[in-house]
Amino acid sequence: MPRPIQSIQRAAQVMHLLSGRARRLSLVELSAQMGLPKGTVFGILRTLQQVGFVEKDPDSAKYQLGAALLHLGSTYLDGNELRSRALNWADSLAARSNETVRIGTLHDGRVLVVHHVFRPDDSYQVLQVGSLLPLHATALGKALLAASPYVLSELDGEELTRFTARTITDVKQLTVALKEVKRRGWAADIGELVDGEGSVAAPITDRSERTVGSIAISGPIERLCESELPRSDLVAYVRESARAISRDLGAIPW
Amino acid sequence: MTGAYVASIDQGSASSRCMLFDRRGRLVSVAQKEHRQLFPRPGWVEQDAEEILGNVLQVVPDALEKAELKLADLVALGIANQRETTVVWDRDSGRPIYNAISWQDTRTDKIVNRLAAEGGKDRFRAKTGLPLTTYFSGPKIQWILDHVEGARDGAERGTVLFGTMDTWLIWKLTGRHVTDVTNASRTMLMDLRSLDWDDELLEAMKVPRAMLPEIHASSEPYGEAGAPLRGLPVAAALGDQQAALFGQTCFAAGEAKCTYGTGSFLLLNTGDRLVESTHGLLTTVGCRIAGEPPTYALEGSIAVTGALVQWLRDKLGLISSAAEIETLARTVEDSGGVYVVPAFSGLFAPHWRSDARGVIAGLTGYTTKGHLARAVLEATAWQTREVIDAMNSDAGTVLRVLKADGGMTADNLMMQLLADNLGVPVVRPIVAETVSLGAAYAAGLAVGFWPNVESLRANWHKAAEWLPRLDPETRERRFRKWKKAVARTLEWVDDDDE
Numbered sequence: 001m002p003r004p005i006q007s008i009q010r011a012a013q014v015m016h017l018l019s020g021r022a023r024r025l026s027l028v029e030l031s032a033q034m035g036l037p038k039g040t041v042f043g044i045l046r047t048l049q050q051v052g053f054v055e056k057d058p059d060s061a062k063y064q065l066g067a068a069l070l071h072l073g074s075t076y077l078d079g080n081e082l083r084s085r086a087l088n089w090a091d092s093l094a095a096r097s098n099e100t101v102r103i104g105t106l107h108d109g110r111v112l113v114v115h116h117v118f119r120p121d122d123s124y125q126v127l128q129v130g131s132l133l134p135l136h137a138t139a140l141g142k143a144l145l146a147a148s149p150y151v152l153s154e155l156d157g158e159e160l161t162r163f164t165a166r167t168i169t170d171v172k173q174l175t176v177a178l179k180e181v182k183r184r185g186w187a188a189d190i191g192e193l194v195d196g197e198g199s200v201a202a203p204i205t206d207r208s209e210r211t212v213g214s215i216a217i218s219g220p221i222e223r224l225c226e227s228e229l230p231r232s233d234l235v236a237y238v239r240e241s242a243r244a245i246s247r248d249l250g251a252i253p254w
Numbered sequence: 255m256t257g258a259y260v261a262s263i264d265q266g267s268a269s270s271r272c273m274l275f276d277r278r279g280r281l282v283s284v285a286q287k288e289h290r291q292l293f294p295r296p297g298w299v300e301q302d303a304e305e306i307l308g309n310v311l312q313v314v315p316d317a318l319e320k321a322e323l324k325l326a327d328l329v330a331l332g333i334a335n336q337r338e339t340t341v342v343w344d345r346d347s348g349r350p351i352y353n354a355i356s357w358q359d360t361r362t363d364k365i366v367n368r369l370a371a372e373g374g375k376d377r378f379r380a381k382t383g384l385p386l387t388t389y390f391s392g393p394k395i396q397w398i399l400d401h402v403e404g405a406r407d408g409a410e411r412g413t414v415l416f417g418t419m420d421t422w423l424i425w426k427l428t429g430r431h432v433t434d435v436t437n438a439s440r441t442m443l444m445d446l447r448s449l450d451w452d453d454e455l456l457e458a459m460k461v462p463r464a465m466l467p468e469i470h471a472s473s474e475p476y477g478e479a480g481a482p483l484r485g486l487p488v489a490a491a492l493g494d495q496q497a498a499l500f501g502q503t504c505f506a507a508g509e510a511k512c513t514y515g516t517g518s519f520l521l522l523n524t525g526d527r528l529v530e531s532t533h534g535l536l537t538t539v540g541c542r543i544a545g546e547p548p549t550y551a552l553e554g555s556i557a558v559t560g561a562l563v564q565w566l567r568d569k570l571g572l573i574s575s576a577a578e579i580e581t582l583a584r585t586v587e588d589s590g591g592v593y594v595v596p597a598f599s600g601l602f603a604p605h606w607r608s609d610a611r612g613v614i615a616g617l618t619g620y621t622t623k624g625h626l627a628r629a630v631l632e633a634t635a636w637q638t639r640e641v642i643d644a645m646n647s648d649a650g651t652v653l654r655v656l657k658a659d660g661g662m663t664a665d666n667l668m669m670q671l672l673a674d675n676l677g678v679p680v681v682r683p684i685v686a687e688t689v690s691l692g693a694a695y696a697a698g699l700a701v702g703f704w705p706n707v708e709s710l711r712a713n714w715h716k717a718a719e720w721l722p723r724l725d726p727e728t729r730e731r732r733f734r735k736w737k738k739a740v741a742r743t744l745e746w747v748d749d750d751d752e
Contacts, residue, residue, distance in 0.1 A: 081577040084664035088281075091684050091717055095280045120684050120715035127718055129666050 010034070011044050015053065015065065024062040052150030066150065077212045077249075079105050079114035082204070086245045090117050090215065093241040097234055099217040099224070100125075103204070104133065104140035106148060109155075111141045111214075119219065134193065136160045136174055137167050139201035140216045142187035146178040147203055147211035166191045186239055187214075188230045191221060198224045200235055202242035207250035215242050257329040260703060261317065261486070262694035263310055264687075265335040265419045266494065267291070267356065270306060272313035273690040274321055274328070277703070279713030281685060283323070285316030292353060297360040300353035303341045306419070307426050311482060325486060331427075331479065332490030332697030334497035334689045335419035337440045340394040342405065342465075343422070345413045351402050354419070355394045362393035369393070369458060380530065381452060382442050383537025391418060391441040392459035399460070412464035420491035421467045427488050428477030433467040434491040435548055439539040444469065446528055446537065449548060472496070473696035474544035490696030492541060494689045495519045499551060500541050501692030502657045502683060503714045505707045507549075510645070510653055512638060513688065514662035518559040520638065522552045522645045522653070533604040533644035543699060543707075552648060554603040554641035558596040559634040560662050565596070566630055572623050580667045583627040590625035591616040593739035594633045601743060604644035611746040615739040631668045635675040636736040642676060655679045659688045666720075674724035675733070684717040 017025060017033055025033075031041040045063055048054035055066040086103055094101040094117040104111035111133040118125045135141030136155070145152050152175065160169040168174045181187040190198045201216035217224075217238055224230055259282060264271045269288040276282050287309040292300040314331070318324065338357035343350040355361070366386050370377070375386045384390055395416050399406040408414030417425060418441070421433040438444040438451075443461060445452040451466050470476065472492045479486045492500060495513065499521045502511040507525030512518055523540050528550045530537060540551035560576070567573050573582055593615045595601075600608035614626070642653055655678055663669060663682045673680040685691050698704045722729075 078575070078578050078581050080580040080665070081575055083666070084577040084661075087661075087664045088686060091686060092281055094717065095278075095684055095715075117684065117717045118715070118719070120717070122715055125716075125719075127666075127720065 007044065010036070010040075011048060014041070014044055014048065015069075018054065018063060018065050024057060024060060024064045026060075026062045030063065052153070077105075077206060079112065079213075082213050082249075083115040085248050086115060086204070086215065089241045089244045089248075090115055093215070093217065093237055094118070094120055097217045097237050099219040099234075101215065101217055102128065102140060103213055103215045104138075104144065104201075105213045106135075106144050106151060107132065109135065109151065111135055111138060111144065113140075114213065134161060134163070136169075137163050137189060137193040138216070139187040139189045139199040139218075140214045142178060142181050142189065143201040143203045143214035143216070144211060145174075146181040146187065152178065163193050164191055164195050168192065186235055190225060190228065190230070196221055198230070200224065200230045200238050202239045204242050204249065205246045212249065215245065257327045259321075259323060259327050260330055260332065260694040260698040261314060261328050262332045262334065262490075262690045262697065263314070263423070264494065264497075264690045264693065265306065265310060265333060265423065267336045267339075267358070270309040270313055271690065272310075272317040273687060273694070274317050274323065275691060275694045275698075279685060279691060279695070279710070281687060281691075283317045283321035285313040285320060287313050287316075291356070295361075297363075299356035299359040301339065301356055303343070303350045303354045303419075303422055306354070307423065310423060314483060325483065328486055329703045330475075330487045330489040330697040330701045331483070332492075332693035332695075333420050333423055333488070334492050334494045334693035335423070335437070337418065337437065337493040337495070338389050338391050338394075339419055340391045340398070340416065341419065341422040342395065342398045342402075342409075342414060342416050344408065345415050348426070351405055351408075351414060352398045354422075355398065357389050359394070360388045362388045362397055365393040365396055378442060378455060378458070379537075381445050381447075381455065383439065383446050383528075383530070384442055385534070385536075386442075389440075391416075392443045392455065392461060395441075395461050395465075396459050406462075409465040410462045414465055415467070416461070416465045417467055424476050424488055424491065425467075427479040427483065429480070430477045431467045432470045432476055434470055434472040435539040435542045436472055436493045436496040437491060438469045440493060446539065446550070449539070449542075471542040471544040471546075472500075473541070473700045475700050487697075487701055489698075489700035490693055492693055492696060495521055495553065496538070496540055496551070497690075497692030497696070498659065498688040499523060499692065500695055501685070501688035501690070502659065503695075503707070503711050504657065505549075505711070508649075508651045508653070509657070510642075511657040511659065511688070514559055514634070514658060514660035514668075516560045516564070518556040518634070518638070518660070518662075520554045520556070520641050520645070522649060522651070524550045524552055524649050524651075526550070527649075529649050531644070531648045533648055534606045535603055535641070535644055535648060541696070543696075552645050554645060556634070556637045556641060557602050558598055559637065561598075562594070562596045562630050562633055563662075565598075566627065572627065577664065579627050579631065580665050582624055583631050583667055585624035586622065586628055588625075589629040589632055590621055591618070591735070592621055592625045592629040593636075593736055594626070594629045595736075595739050595743050596633055597743045600747075601740070603641055605640075605740070607744055609745055609747040610743040613739060613743050615742055616735070628667075631665065632671050632675065632736075634662070634668060635671045636733065638672060639675050639733065639736075653678060655681060658682055659686050661686075666718075669718070669720045670723070673720040673722045675729060677722050677724075677726065677729055679722070680720045681716050682718045684715040686717075
């Protein structure tokens with residue numbers, strides 16, 4: 001049997017300690033409990049931080065388990081499951097807003113469309129379930145990205161594809177925009193993927209308050225916006241349906 | 255008229271729901287309450303009609319409250335109900351003399367077999383459109399009258415009354431003893447042509463005419479409700495599947511819908527033509543709007559569709575939720591030559607073979623659980639295909655598009671397989687709650703909230719559409735294999751089976 005890799009054993013020990021009662025531990029506490037020099041523990045923590053398994057709380061400077069861990073293991077929500085739970089709410093959003101409705105999940109650095117309700121005007125439309133959209137240029141993607149700092153950190157240093165003159169291609173600028181998304185609880189894309197087209201999205205969360213998907217309406221900017229901003233009635237419809245789906249998934253009602 | 259909403263009651267086998275719809279047919283509010291199902295003996299299924307009435311009287315105000323509406327905001331109430339379930343009550347006390355006997359209850363098998371022995375299972379088919387089975391109300395009434403003391407005397411004097419759930423609710427709400435043509439068509443007591451109770455049938459089932467409700471149109475103001483829904487016009491009643499046909503706006507001959515749930519119900523509007531099936535389908539009334547002639551329908555039900563997915567989940571444990579079957583089935587390109595025929599308790603329409611049992615055919619060492627999952631979804635598509643072929647052949651029509659609704663339509667792969675295996679587009683409407691919507695439409699029409707059925711068509715919108723992608727040669731080759739798999743289910747049950 002090959003020898004176990006010591007650094008992985010130590011990393012696992014750090015994660016075990018952080019999942020213990022204390023939840024948050026400082027570098028000093030961790031190195032004391034592990035009986036290792038601070039420098040060694042710091043190296044482990046920095047690597048775990050980079051892959052998203054550990055986060056540093058900016059206020060206390062203590063370490064805690066990272067959001068990326070939640071994406072592993074049994075909490076994974078099947079996209080087909082999400083569609084079946086969201087079906088009635090997505091229909092009702094399309095009927096109220098008179099616009100196309102889509103539900104997306106994170107998939108390999110892009111948005112995977114798992115559900116699509118046609119705009120209720122009986123025009124010719126093609127089902128887009130299964131298609132992939134860019135994270136940074138869609139409301140669906142931004143709503144997901146705002147809840148996934150690890151995925152965002154992976155974009156760092158990368159060239160974000162430009163689709164229109166309005167596409168945000170600078171990661172710093174995107175980070176600022178996402179802070180605003182997180183603060184107000186919804187995201188918008190106004191002509192950032194396709195000229196003249198826009199969308200408004202809100203995150204769908206599960207019982208552990210983890211964002212498992214996002215729901216959006218999309219359509220021409222003239223219908224969606226008033227003086228360059230998404231119409232507040234449409235934003236309210238989108239947020240209400242996201243809340244209703246989240247409630248059905250067992251999220252704490254708010 | 256000041257109100258802007260129509261209420262509908264979907265009085266189902268397990269629960270009663272109230273839904274409110276606006277003028278554009280959009281769902282505004284839902285409230286639901288489940289009732290107990292009673293199983294006093296194997297094969298017996300009963301419900302408490304008074305409990306159901308109490309639930310109905312509660313879900314209407316609940317739905318109003320959720321949408322912050324008042325009773326005065328409603329223009330009418332429509333009822334869609336579980337079909338065939340039989341209530342018999344005392345006119346003076348207003349109380350049932352026996353629990354409601356559910357459509358699923360099989361206690362009438364002896365009565366039915368006796369009737370069949372005197373002229374075959376299809377002896378009433380020409381008149382009623384139905385074969386002799388335990389589902390229908392007539393024999394259930396006979397059973398109650400034979401088993402409750404004094405019931406038959408009361409029934410003959412007209413102090414003991416019969417009704418399906420629509421009738422029971424309307425009687426309690428408005429005081430009128432009426433039913434609609436669609437519900438009456440499931441009693442096995444009504445002549446489909448005259449739309450009246452038929453003496454020969456009444457005599458055969460030993461049901462006194464005096465206990466029966468008046469048969470009315472499905473969309474017609476029956477009367478105003480008393481407290482606690484005081485003043486609300488009760489203006490529609492339809493059996494649930496007929497309500498779904500109406501809610502899908504299948505108003506013209508040749509239009510069909512299929513509701514996919516645990517089992518599935520396919521109804522084809524045949525217009526003013528009463529089509530007698532030679533393939534074991536049921537002939538039934540689709541709807542009658544007051545002042546207009548009735549529209550007829552052919553009905554084919556598939557016993558095991560969603561139930562097969564549940565079997566994969568609960569009995570085989572291959573998936574942990576019904577929706578996961580799509581994920582599993584998408585791990586493969588096709589079913590790998592595997593066919594699952596879920597003849598769990600025999601084959602129903604169009605085969606009608608009680609000696610059949612389920613098979614999984616075409617297994618090889620190459621088969622994975624993905625293939626099995628895909629074959630399970632395809633089984634629903636192939637069974638639909640068989641019923642549609644039977645309908646096309648009986649009615650002499652060709653179905654051009656299938657309108658699908660029900661919970662299983664969330665499964666996009668199944669919808670695609672349906673389009674592929676039928677060779678016609680499959681569309682899902684934006685309001686999946688077609689049963690409730692149909693009852694609301696019929697009630698709204700009756701009080702002039704909507705001017706005509708054409709205005710309802712304008713409310714129907716496609717939420718999704720799946721186009722056939724399979725080339726016809728492959729489709730027919732696979733269908734041939736499906737038929738071979740079906741042939742392998744036959745003659746499985748032996749007389750001396752343990």
